[in-house]
Amino acid sequence: MSTGPTVSSDVAAGRARAEQHLQALVGNPEARLYDDQWAAISALVHDRRRALVVQRTGWGKSAVYFVATLLLREQGAGPTVIISPLLALMRNQIAAAERAGIRAVTVNSTNLEQWDSAHAAIAAGEVDVLLVSPERLNNPGFRDEVLPRLAATCGLLVVDEAHCISDWGHDFRPDYRRIRTLLAELPTGIPVLATTATANQRVTDDVADQLVSPGGGLADVLVLRGTLDRASLRLGVVRLRTAEQRLAWLADHLAEQPGSGIVYCLTVAATQEVADYLRSRGHRVAAYSGQTEQTERLALEQALIDGEVKALIATSALGMGFDASLGFVVNLGAPSSPVAYYQQVGRAGRGTNLPPEGASVVLLPAPEDRDIWAYFSSLAFPREELVRETLAALAEHGGVMSTAALEPRVDLSRNRLETMLKVLDVDGAVRRVRGGWEATGREWSYDAERYARVAASRAAEQQAMLEYLDTDECRMRFLRRQLDDPEVLADPDWRCGRCDNCGGLTLSTEVSTAAVEEAADRLARPGVPIEPRKLWPTGLPAIGVELSGKIRQPAETGRAVARLTDLGHGAALRGLFAHDPASPTGVTDGPVPDGLARAMVAMLADWRPQVDVMVVAESERRPQLVADLAHGLSRYLGLPVVGRWAIADPGVGPDRGATNSAQRVAAVTRRCALRLDAPDAVRGARVLLVDDRVVTGWSNTLAAAALHDAGAAAVVPLVLGLSG
Incomplete structure (x- = not known):
């Protein structure tokens, strides 16, 4: 039951007042509310309900929450809090709000210097609308100090682009999952509006279910779905x-x-x-x-x-x-x-x-x-063993670990690790605190069934x-x-x-x-720079690799024929490096394809690297490809091959640590070693370091370091393909 002010029986007068605000908002004295717009506004302002509006882009969903804000503020309600996923959306919404006399501020990652003044203005009652990014909900200071006050005093909570709440949504974001907790903690009588333009029935049902008030039922949530035709x-x-x-x-x-x-x-x-x-x-x-x-x-x-x-x-x-x-x-x-x-x-x-x-x-x-x-599907939620490794590392540490400190212990990239930790935070297995993350000690189960359902859904969408x-x-x-x-x-x-x-x-x-x-x-024009790594990953000493800080002698800027994602030679490279289920090694090996060989020659003619000798990186899975590449380059450039970046420990897999920089450096350090034909083979020489492909760049970086230690004057990488 609503705890808000008594609802006026004069519905027509209420709608007329709402349309006055709409006209100011859009700058058009003839503007009128759609029936569904008014239904949503009335539910929020008069009934203090929770509502989900699924309407096409451009329908006027923002008008619903801005008009509702003005009406609620006239009744003495607190400010509206809008959780909005993108900065462009925030900028446009603030501009629209100001046209109607709404005082709006935003708190996001790009305006740190304005946070204190924004919070002070909110506390002083000088703000009508606060826009926050979902990432703020997981910031310890905001979550623990600011958010409880806002939840207790806000007049309206808005979740924009609400399909992001749902695992089934096309743009699911872990930070949005925290909104479920926020909704459960809102005092009775604070209305909630969720909006989206892109939700099928499954996503609509999922979001509506998450909007249900504690002790309430799905029938308490007003769901307004309109036509999604875009007549223009x-x-x-x-x-x-x-x-x-x-x-x-x-x-x-x-x-x-x-x-x-x-x-x-x-x-x-x-x-x-x-x-x-x-x-x-x-x-x-x-x-x-x-x-x-x-x-x-x-x-x-x-x-x-x-x-x-x-x-x-x-x-x-x-x-x-x-x-x-x-x-x-x-x-x-x-x-x-x-x-x-x-x-x-x-x-x-x-x-x-x-x-x-x-x-x-x-x-x-x-x-x-x-x-x-x-490729993007491969970045789904990590395998269970990687999640367990992360939880074990936190538990073993026994205190707060930053993402940077945790990263070397888990074979995941920084972004994937951060995303996984956010999910685990919402699930209650870890907690984000000042300085990083800590284990909660709570039981956690890997929901393989859910992840499989989502993967199947993605495949069906494709x-x-x-x-x-x-x-x-x-x-x-x-x-x-x-x-x-x-x-x-x-x-x-x-x-x-x-x-x-x-x-x-x-x-x-x-x-x-x-x-x-x-x-x-344009597409046939080969040549993509390979920029050298300049800093060692953080946390290497913690996993037994005594490297840190600035790389003392990095490689020179090298060249690849193309990126695998390029429109031109990228197609040939994708085919060359594609997984082959019929092969025992999972790949197809053979000489360099003619088209890529011609592209390599054209690139070299344009680039003209100043080098004296060649060193070749051995390949376990594509030895023929690398041997053919090295032989052709040696003959074309007239350079002797004087050594190998050799596989010293085949027990360390070629892809070990491929998603995590510190893990990759540790793996390559164990797997590879420099083998020269003579002790002084590279002393004072400029070395062309030849490989088939650069994925992370760390193998080239470590090879260059070893070559510099052997006396090389410079190391210039050259490969067929560059990932990414």
């Missing part, structure tokens, strides 16, 4: 056989797309490669990814909003919450699920200044998409994405059906009339010879 979008697929044809299509047809937009790529490397090519063809574009520096991100986002660039060539880092009037979205490579795809295409078609026909949405799939999906490419069904219907849109499920004859399958969009597959030739030349 025209969807289409263009099938082209080669990477150069797909790039050429972009070059020839980008200018035809309405307004400004986004070209999505699956990898960071592709954003840079594609942006570089399109600029060479005269297009105003820029690359954007999670690696883009924060101030540059802001400038690029504004340039896109202002139409100063035709497109940002972006990864999914430019995703949820980016609010702009965009005329198109092109995907160069397919996302791994229709739900994720619907999320991305929702960036387009949101403005009021679109052409009458609406925004265009084009998908250019590639055969290598599945390889990239498989299959559905492949079906989307080939379907002759209305494309918007297909996406809405994947999201369990009730309107489409109830009407088997519904068609959008706008997509390429409905006849509302015609996409040419023609590409000019000049564009294809230039794209082919």
Whole structure:
């Protein structure tokens, strides 16, 4: 039962007041609330209920919580707390709030210097809305000192992009799981709103279940699901056989797309490669990814909003919450699920200044998409033995361990370890405290069944994405059906009339010879720098390796023909290094393929490394490949092979420690040793260090250190492929 103020019987007057706030928020005196918007606002303000709103991008979900905030503040309620996953979303929401006179502040990883003043303003009652990132919920100081006060005094809690709560959601985030605990601790009568644009029925049910109040039932949660049709979008697929044809299509047809937009790529490397090519063809574009520096991100986002660039060539880092009037979205490579795809295409078609026909949405799939999906799938929750090793290391230590101190003891990368610890924290097996993590001593069980269900769900989503490419069904219907849109499920004859399958969009597959030739030349251009490691991983002495700090004599900047994720030679490298289930070793061995050999020669002709001798890294699984590479390079460059970075202990597997820097250094230190044909073979010489592939870079780093210790003047790595 609500503990809020008595509800006025004059519903019409309440809605009229709500619409006055809406008009101020959007700057339009004619604006009116949708019935579902008012239903949600009324449930929050008058009934103090918990509600889940699943509505398409651009429907006006933020209007619900901002209008509800204004009404609740008029009744004397505390500030609204919005948990929001992306900084772009926060920036846009604060700007919108200020238009309606809402005083909003944010606490996130980029404004540490403002935290104290923000908390002081909240305590003084000077803030209407506080936006926090989900990561703040797991910060010990915020969790233990600030969050309890907010939970006790807030007037409304909002969980934006609520599909992130669910294991089944396409963008699950461990930090969001802590929200379940926060919801359980809220005092009775504080309303809660969860919103998302991308939730199928399974995710909707999961999130609604997590919204249930202590002692309450699912019926107490108001769930409002609307149509997910995006009437402003025209969807289409263009099938082209080669990477150069797909790039050429972009070059020839980008200018035809309405307004400004986004070209999505699956990898960071592709954003840079594609942006570089399109600029060479005269297009105003820029690359954007999670690696883009924060101030540059802001400038690029504004340039896109202002139409100063035709497109940002972006990864999914430019995703949820980016609010702009965009005329198109092109995907160069397919996302791994229709739900994720619907999320991305929702960036387009949101403005009021679109052409009458609406925004265009084009998908250019590639055969290598599945390889990239498989890579990201491999980063799922770690195997049970790795989790047990982590818990054992914490228990053995008996106190607080930082992530950096724990990392050398577990064969996981820093990011995967941090993610795993967050999950274990929510599960109660560990606790994040000031200075790091500590074991709680609580029993923990590995939920293999749950992880298997999620993995199966991901596999089904990937299959559905492949079906989307080939379907002759209305494309918007297909996406809405994947999201369990009730309107489409109830009407088997519904068609959008706008997509390429409905006849509302015609996409040419023609590409000019000049564009294809230039794209082919761009993709065939070999050569990617191999940047040397400069610092040893932290914590090595703790695992018996006496290395620390700055690397005294690092390798020089080397070269690889290409990255495995590249659009050009990357395809040949992916095939070369692919897993082969029919082989006893799991790989296929043989000479260097002709195309990669020619690319190596072209790269060397351009690079011209100044070297005197060669040392070759032995390979247990691909000895023929490395031997052929070394023989060809020796003959072409006229260099003698004077030694090997040899396998000294085959009992240490070639992939041991591949996901963790400290573990990798320890493994390579035991596995490999320098074997020279003569004691002075490299003294004073510049050494070309030849290997088939760089994955972590630590084998090259340790080989370079050994060669420098043997008297080498310089060490220059050269490989076929560079992972990542």
